[in-house]
Amino acid sequence: MPRFAYVNGRYVAHREGRVHIEDRGYQFADGVYEVVPVFDGKLVDEEPHLDRLDYSLGELKIAQPCARPALRFICRELVRRNCLRRGILYMQVTRGVASRDHKFPATVKSALVVTTKNYGGPTPRMIEEGARVITIPDIRWARCDIKSISLLPNVLGKQQAVERGAFEAWLIDRNGNVTEGTSTNAWIVTSDKRVITRQLGNAILAGVTRASLRKLMADDGYKLEERPFTLAEAKSAAEAFLTSSTSLVLPITQIDDDRIGGGKPGPMTRKLREAMLAYVAK
Amino acid sequence: MPRFAYVNGRYVAHREGRVHIEDRGYQFADGVYEVVPVFDGKLVDEEPHLDRLDYSLGELKIAQPCARPALRFICRELVRRNCLRRGILYMQVTRGVASRDHKFPATVKSALVVTTKNYGGPTPRMIEEGARVITIPDIRWARCDIKSISLLPNVLGKQQAVERGAFEAWLIDRNGNVTEGTSTNAWIVTSDKRVITRQLGNAILAGVTRASLRKLMADDGYKLEERPFTLAEAKSAAEAFLTSSTSLVLPITQIDDDRIGGGKPGPMTRKLREAMLAYVAK
Numbered sequence: 001m002p003r004f005a006y007v008n009g010r011y012v013a014h015r016e017g018r019v020h021i022e023d024r025g026y027q028f029a030d031g032v033y034e035v036v037p038v039f040d041g042k043l044v045d046e047e048p049h050l051d052r053l054d055y056s057l058g059e060l061k062i063a064q065p066c067a068r069p070a071l072r073f074i075c076r077e078l079v080r081r082n083c084l085r086r087g088i089l090y091m092q093v094t095r096g097v098a099s100r101d102h103k104f105p106a107t108v109k110s111a112l113v114v115t116t117k118n119y120g121g122p123t124p125r126m127i128e129e130g131a132r133v134i135t136i137p138d139i140r141w142a143r144c145d146i147k148s149i150s151l152l153p154n155v156l157g158k159q160q161a162v163e164r165g166a167f168e169a170w171l172i173d174r175n176g177n178v179t180e181g182t183s184t185n186a187w188i189v190t191s192d193k194r195v196i197t198r199q200l201g202n203a204i205l206a207g208v209t210r211a212s213l214r215k216l217m218a219d220d221g222y223k224l225e226e227r228p229f230t231l232a233e234a235k236s237a238a239e240a241f242l243t244s245s246t247s248l249v250l251p252i253t254q255i256d257d258d259r260i261g262g263g264k265p266g267p268m269t270r271k272l273r274e275a276m277l278a279y280v281a282k
Numbered sequence: 283m284p285r286f287a288y289v290n291g292r293y294v295a296h297r298e299g300r301v302h303i304e305d306r307g308y309q310f311a312d313g314v315y316e317v318v319p320v321f322d323g324k325l326v327d328e329e330p331h332l333d334r335l336d337y338s339l340g341e342l343k344i345a346q347p348c349a350r351p352a353l354r355f356i357c358r359e360l361v362r363r364n365c366l367r368r369g370i371l372y373m374q375v376t377r378g379v380a381s382r383d384h385k386f387p388a389t390v391k392s393a394l395v396v397t398t399k400n401y402g403g404p405t406p407r408m409i410e411e412g413a414r415v416i417t418i419p420d421i422r423w424a425r426c427d428i429k430s431i432s433l434l435p436n437v438l439g440k441q442q443a444v445e446r447g448a449f450e451a452w453l454i455d456r457n458g459n460v461t462e463g464t465s466t467n468a469w470i471v472t473s474d475k476r477v478i479t480r481q482l483g484n485a486i487l488a489g490v491t492r493a494s495l496r497k498l499m500a501d502d503g504y505k506l507e508e509r510p511f512t513l514a515e516a517k518s519a520a521e522a523f524l525t526s527s528t529s530l531v532l533p534i535t536q537i538d539d540d541r542i543g544g545g546k547p548g549p550m551t552r553k554l555r556e557a558m559l560a561y562v563a564k
Binding site: 005007015017018020021022023024025026027028029030033043060090092099100103104112113115117135139140141142143148149150151153154155156157158159160161183195202 | 395398
């Protein structure tokens with residue numbers, strides 16, 4: 001249980017962290033967030049996360065809560081105060097507090113909340129055996145490139161996965177293609193060792209781990225194709241995996257009722273996970 | 283400015299109303315709401331609003347925050363304490379406070395916030411001249427029948443309307459049909475006096491004012507068609523109007539750059555507005 005949270009200018013006891021009932025994040029989901037992994041007390045990919053936060057804020061025309069050096073300081077200071085070695089930092093920016101009205105308020109100060117959590121990553125067993133995903137229709141809105149807190153469909157999707165004994169739900173668009181998971185990006189590997197993941201666009205979030213892995217793959221000469229892939233293609237793939245800030249690279253060994261790669265994590269996935277682990281440990 | 287808000291079991295000063303930073307409404311938009319009009323100190327259509335709240339909660343499997351008699355008491359008591367004669371009551375229920383994780387928490391108590399606001403309805407000028415609406419693509423998720431607080435697309439749509447000098451934005455689905463406004467239901471009247479509004483389903487909210495007006499129309503022998511209508515049909519309609527708990531029946535005299543009914547509120551719309559005013563005054 002973390003000791004401190006940062007809430008609108010102050011470090012407070014986590015259990016005392018409160019926002020006003022008319023914060024637009026609470027009434028309209030009018031805000032954005034980031035989850036940054038922490039390894040050995042250090043924020044991994046701090047700048048790409050802050051860049052993406054700026055992108056999300058810009059798309060929604062929400063003012064930045066403070067200048068980047070100040071935000072960077074707050075994040076690092078909270079990690080320090082909570083003595084966090086391995087876990088995640090969560091930051092959320094909303095449009096601020098205003099009398100409830102859909103349109104943007106004339107003058108308002110963005111709200112900023114930052115918390116941390118101890119988290120060791122997926123269990124050894126899950127890494128060894130691979131995760132199971134189910135597939136469900138992608139019923140989200142048309143701007144999934146914005147990392148907004150408007151996450152209700154993601155919540156419902158994850159819950160369906162859990163109820164069916166799975167770790168994640170892959171979302172299928174109206175053309176039968178996989179977009180991404182409810183909180184992770186989706187990847188497959190073909191039998192001739194091409195790695196495939198959906199191209200960036202409004203249908204998926206530009207994952208920071210996705211981008212880092214992409215760079216590692218380019219450096220190591222992997223063949224990457226960024227394009228839509230169908231559920232059928234995924235089910236007949238040699239390997240499958242997901243990426244996220246909390247799971248890094250996690251093998252998938254079952255999609256719905258179909259085993260992938262004989263039901264065992266594949267060699268490419270293992271190598272990519274090792275490469276990501278080395279990257280975050282740097 | 284209202285004096286009191288009801289927040290999780292207590293009547294508190296409105297400006298002191300606070301919820302925890304890990305309320306799932308704040309982090310996931312994992313909650314629902316209702317807006318109930320108040321006329322002459324009385325809640326209008328109280329039971330249909332509470333019925334719809336139950337529906338939304340049920341669809342999301344969020345537990346009711348309290349039994350209906352208790353909720354009814356809280357709403358009426360807040361109206362009384364705030365000496366509200368004419369305005370709106372807002373109530374919001376979220377899944378409650380839990381350490382951030384997409385899936386439903388195992389044990390959690392639903393959070394309940396209720397506020398009121400003085401509001402006199404649309405200005406006399408707007409009623410006299412009619413409102414302008416713009417049209418934009420409907421980019422929302424696939425479950426608009428749930429009155430969730432996941433309202434970011436609605437916020438962005440309303441803001442676009444305001445920036446273009448309009449009162450509301452009508453949302454156009456991928457088939458070119460009008461679904462509804464960002465916070466209102468959409469209606470048109472044909473030259474042969476048929477009234478048309480979108481049928482209920484996942485694409486629109488089941489408006490309480492919509493239902494009340496529907497009943498008034500049936501009692502008075504109006505011809506109502508519940509079906510999709512295209513933007514072209516709307517632009518060539520004899521009359522157009524919108525309904526909501528805050529606006530009741532509001533004439534629309536311009537859609538994008540096209541005038542409707544010669545740019546003046548039509549006779550049917552005026553009659554229906556009068557009927558609604560008589561209904562809420564009962």
